[in-house]
Amino acid sequence: MVGDQLSEVFDLVEVRGLLSGGFAIRGPWVSRAAVDISLKFIAVVCGRARLVTDGIDGIDGPIELAAGDVAILNGRSWLELRGGTGDGPPREVTPEENDPATRLVGIDWDTDDVILGGHVDLNPAGRALLLQALPPVAHIRTAANLRGTLHRLFEEVSTDRIGSAFAIRQYGQLLLLEVLRAYVEQTPLPSGWLRALTDDRLRPALTLMHTEPGRPWRLDELAQAATMSRTSFAERFRTVAGMPPLTYLNHWRMLLAQRALRDGDVRVGSLAADLGYASESAFSTAFKREVGESPLRYRHRLRAESGHLDAVRGNGSQVTRPLR
Incomplete structure (x- = not known):
C-alpha cells in the first residue's frame, strides 16, 4: 500500500x-x-x-x-x-x-x-x-x-x-x-521518491525492494513483478523516480542503515549482511559514499548530537513561541 x-x-x-x-x-x-x-x-x-x-x-x-x-x-x-x-x-x-x-x-x-x-x-x-x-x-x-x-x-x-x-x-x-x-x-508530482510511491505500475517492484532490501534483486525480476519488459520498466522507473531501479534500492538500503545505526546497537558486519552486502568493507564503502562518513563515525556523531538536542528541547515542547 x-x-x-x-x-x-x-x-x-x-x-x-x-x-x-x-x-x-x-x-x-x-x-x-x-x-x-x-x-x-x-x-x-x-x-x-x-x-x-x-x-x-x-x-x-x-x-x-x-x-x-x-x-x-x-x-x-x-x-x-x-x-x-x-x-x-x-x-x-x-x-x-x-x-x-x-x-x-x-x-x-x-x-x-x-x-x-x-x-x-x-x-x-x-x-x-x-x-x-x-x-x-x-x-x-x-x-x-x-x-x-x-x-x-x-x-x-x-x-x-x-x-x-x-x-x-x-x-x-x-x-x-x-x-x-x-x-x-x-498536483502533478516531479520525478522523485514521492511520485514513485504513488505510481501504480511501479508499486509491485517497490514493495519487493522495501520488504526484502537485502535480496540481490536483478532488473529482470523487478520488471517481471511490475509486468513490464526490462527496457520499459527501466525507462519508466528512471522517469518517475528520477534514478535507475538499482540506484533507488541502494538509497533505500542506506536509509535503513542510517536508522539502524541511529536507533540500535547492531554490529556493522551484521547490518551489512542484512542489507545484502558481501562484506563489511563493501558496505562501509557504500555508506561513506552515500552519507559522507563511515558507519561508526555516523553512529557516534548522531548519538552525541542526540544528547545535545535532548538538553535543548528539555520538556519536549515543539512550540518555540506562544501564539499571540
Missing part, C-alpha cells in the same frame, strides 16, 4: 511538522520575515492571505491563500503575507509581538484572519528526500481532512487545556501528513 510505504519513509527520515507561531487579526495587515529554515509552512485557519516570496514575486505572484489552505516554502529566503480589508495603512504584525489585538481570543470567524506558521523538521536523509520532492512553493488547497486538522490544532493552541503541548505536537504531525496527502492528490 502507498500509505504504508509513505509511513515507512516518514519513520526512516524522522519527518516532523512543528508549530512555531501565528496570529489573529482584523483589518488591513502585513507580515514580513526572513526564512532561515529549509521547509517552512504557512496555514490559513480562517480568512484569507496573499503570499509573496523569492522566486514567485512579480509575474507569478502573489499566491492567494483561502481558509484551509497551506503553503510550504522550499528553500526560500524571505516571505511577505498581506490580508484584511478596510481603510488605513496595513498594520505590521509578527507572530511574536505582544499586541492584544493579535491574541487568539475572541476570534470573529467571519471577519478575522488567523494564520499559523511552522516548519518541517528533518534529519539529513529526510532533507534530501523532501526538498527534492517539493517545488519552491507548494500551494495545497483546502481539503476536508486538512481543514479539520487545522481547526483541531488551532483549538489546542488557543486554549490552555491540560496536555496541550503534547496535542500540538501530534496535530503538527497530522497536519504535515494531510498536507502531503492533499499535495499528491492535487
Whole structure:
C-alpha cells in the first residue's frame, strides 16, 4: 500500500511538522520575515492571505491563500503575507509581538484572519528526500481532512487545556501528513521518491525492494513483478523516480542503515549482511559514499548530537513561541 510505504519513509527520515507561531487579526495587515529554515509552512485557519516570496514575486505572484489552505516554502529566503480589508495603512504584525489585538481570543470567524506558521523538521536523509520532492512553493488547497486538522490544532493552541503541548505536537504531525496527502492528490508530482510511491505500475517492484532490501534483486525480476519488459520498466522507473531501479534500492538500503545505526546497537558486519552486502568493507564503502562518513563515525556523531538536542528541547515542547 502507498500509505504504508509513505509511513515507512516518514519513520526512516524522522519527518516532523512543528508549530512555531501565528496570529489573529482584523483589518488591513502585513507580515514580513526572513526564512532561515529549509521547509517552512504557512496555514490559513480562517480568512484569507496573499503570499509573496523569492522566486514567485512579480509575474507569478502573489499566491492567494483561502481558509484551509497551506503553503510550504522550499528553500526560500524571505516571505511577505498581506490580508484584511478596510481603510488605513496595513498594520505590521509578527507572530511574536505582544499586541492584544493579535491574541487568539475572541476570534470573529467571519471577519478575522488567523494564520499559523511552522516548519518541517528533518534529519539529513529526510532533507534530501523532501526538498527534492517539493517545488519552491507548494500551494495545497483546502481539503476536508486538512481543514479539520487545522481547526483541531488551532483549538489546542488557543486554549490552555491540560496536555496541550503534547496535542500540538501530534496535530503538527497530522497536519504535515494531510498536507502531503492533499499535495499528491492535487498536483502533478516531479520525478522523485514521492511520485514513485504513488505510481501504480511501479508499486509491485517497490514493495519487493522495501520488504526484502537485502535480496540481490536483478532488473529482470523487478520488471517481471511490475509486468513490464526490462527496457520499459527501466525507462519508466528512471522517469518517475528520477534514478535507475538499482540506484533507488541502494538509497533505500542506506536509509535503513542510517536508522539502524541511529536507533540500535547492531554490529556493522551484521547490518551489512542484512542489507545484502558481501562484506563489511563493501558496505562501509557504500555508506561513506552515500552519507559522507563511515558507519561508526555516523553512529557516534548522531548519538552525541542526540544528547545535545535532548538538553535543548528539555520538556519536549515543539512550540518555540506562544501564539499571540
